[in-house]
């Protein structure tokens with residue numbers, strides 16, 4: 001059973017966080033989800049999804065999941081004394097989705113100004129898996145250098161980039177496919193219907209060129 005920390009920051013793409021939370025919540029492999037939303041994350045989630053995710057009570061979980069969940073513990077981004085701020089608290093992995101360039105830069109430089117940044121700093125110092133889902137375009141040299149620095153530390157940079165090789169029909173298909181990639185990296189099982197198995201060469205029955213990214 002896994003305990004996973006989820007951070008939501010003020011980059012565009014809060015729907016990815018909502019979908020990931022739903023998948024983690026329904027997974028029998030996940031026993032606990034620690035959720036922390038930055039101040040800007042609260043604002044962007046409000047703008048993009050029309051949800052009010054301010055505060056730490058059960059209402060935040062209901063807004064995001066459409067139901068209560070005993071698995072999800074919501075922490076205030078100001079609560080630097082929360083469990084996830086300590087390395088002695090055993091979280092198996094952390095994912096920040098979406099991850100703003102502000103939070104990414106803060107993590108790359110050990111700033112730890114709020115609980116999202118501090119929890120990530122702790123995950124790095126404890127050598128546990130950290131996944132960042134940045135979203136920005138275009139990327140400037142500061143963004144790229146910060147990402148390179150983090151990637152060199154083993155942090156997984158998985159940008160919110162939709163793919164099309166699986167022939168998505170709807171925006172939801174694009175989002176789901178991306179969430180499956182995140183679940184793969186978190187080591188949480190799922191029933192992905194669009195896993196790439198190579199391009200069939202006509203008549204040969206062999207796999208040809210192609211790579212499902």
Ligand SMILES: Cc1cc2nc3c(=O)[nH]c(=O)nc-3n(C[C@H](O)[C@H](O)[C@H](O)COP(=O)(O)O)c2cc1C
Pocket residue numbers: 008009010011012038039040041043044047099100101102103104135136
């Ligand atoms: C509607 C909206 C969309 C935004 N989209 C992005 C984005 O895609 N990427 C990004 O890095 N910042 C984006 N920002 C700016 C961040 O929210 C801002 O830099 C904020 O200070 C980040 O704080 P945080 O890292 O603590 O969440 C957006 C802001 C708003 C209001």
